[in-house]
Amino acid sequence: MGTRRSSHSIYDLAYHFVWITKFREKMLGGGIGEGLRQIIEKICEDYDWEIEALEVMEDHIHLFVSCPPKYAPAEIMKIIKSLTARELFEQSPQLRKVQWSGRIWADGYYVGSSGEQVTDELIRKYIKYQKEEARGARQLDLFNEARKKGGKRKG
Secondary structure, three states, X not given: OOOEEOOOOEEOOEEEEEEEEHHHOOOOOHHHHHHHHHHXXXXXXXXXXXXXXXXXXXXXXXXXXXXXXXXXXXHHHHHHHHXXXXXXXXXXXXXXXXXXXXXXXXXXXXXXXXXOOOOHHHXXXXXXXXXXXXXXXXXXXXXXXXXXXXXXXXX
16 A cells, blocks of 8 residues: 555544445345446546455445545445445445435445554455355454454554
8 A cells, every 4th residue: 555645634544444335235245246346446436546456246335445535434335325326326226226215335434544453455355255154263363363463452
C-alpha cells in the first residue's frame, strides 16, 4: 500500500470492510457478483480510493481499501452501500423479487484497519482465502497467528 497524497494531506490509511446482504440472501453469485465488483471498482475510482483487495461472495463482500482521511469509515460504507444498491437494482431488476424489502444490504458492517499486528498482507491473505475455506483452514487462525508473533495487544 504505502503513503499516498491528497491536496491537503499525506496518509497511510487502509480499511477492511465486510458487509452482508439483507437476510443473508445468497444472491451475489455469477453475473450479479461480477457486476457488483465493477460497480465497486468504479465508485473507488471516482472517489480516488485505492482497492487493495476485493472479494464478492454469494452473501457478503470483503473490501480492503485505502481512502483519504477526509472520509470517515462510516461515510465510506454509506457511499458504497447506497450507490451499489441503486446500481444493482437498475442492472438486475430481478433482485427486487429476492429482496422484497427493497433493500439489498443489511444495516451493519465490519470495519478494521491495518496496523502493527494486523498487517496489510494479513488482510490480503484473509480475503484471498475466503473462497478456499473448504481446504480446512480457519480464517481466524491467520489473525491468532499474527497476534502470537506480535505479542500482546497494546491498549
